[in-house]
Amino acid sequence: MKIREFLRQYLIQGLVTGIIGALGWSLAAIVKEVSSPLLIYVVPSISKLALLWLCLILFLICILLSVWVGFLTYGDKWKRIKKQYHFDTRGFYVHQKSGAFVCGNCFTKSVESPLALQGLSDHGQYIDVWRCQINECKDIWPATGDEVKKHDLA
Numbered sequence: 001m002k003i004r005e006f007l008r009q010y011l012i013q014g015l016v017t018g019i020i021g022a023l024g025w026s027l028a029a030i031v032k033e034v035s036s037p038l039l040i041y042v043v044p045s046i047s048k049l050a051l052l053w054l055c056l057i058l059f060l061i062c063i064l065l066s067v068w069v070g071f072l073t074y075g076d077k078w079k080r081i082k083k084q085y086h087f088d089t090r091g092f093y094v095h096q097k098s099g100a101f102v103c104g105n106c107f108t109k110s111v112e113s114p115l116a117l118q119g120l121s122d123h124g125q126y127i128d129v130w131r132c133q134i135n136e137c138k139d140i141w142p143a144t145g146d147e148v149k150k151h152d153l154a
């Protein structure tokens, strides 16, 4: 039973491979038949200077496409991050999906610094604040009672 399943699986794989190979061979023969008159009659009639210009134009197009792909991949990163946040009137930014807070001071310097809820003792009075986690900044914003409850539940 197991040998039959094993053979069946290999036969199907072999058949699929053979069909794909036959299609590829046919396609290669068609491309060769179509392109051979072009290579024999058209390409030699184009001057070497024109071919050189064509190669140069293709080279420039490749460079432009590479720069464009690089810009799409790396250049727009901060802009995409910035779109995910909205400004809170207290002075920091809030992530639109997760609701996480990031420091407004660091955000203007293109740094995504999350705020952490901490207790602060000020002249014997205890208050909860959102504090930036970057050492050079340490900016704080007062936390509301709802935010403290929500943070304690999570």
Ligand SMILES: [Zn+2]
Pocket (backbone or CB within 6 Å): 103, 104, 105, 106, 107, 113, 132, 133, 134, 137, 138, 139
């Ligand atoms: Zn900060």
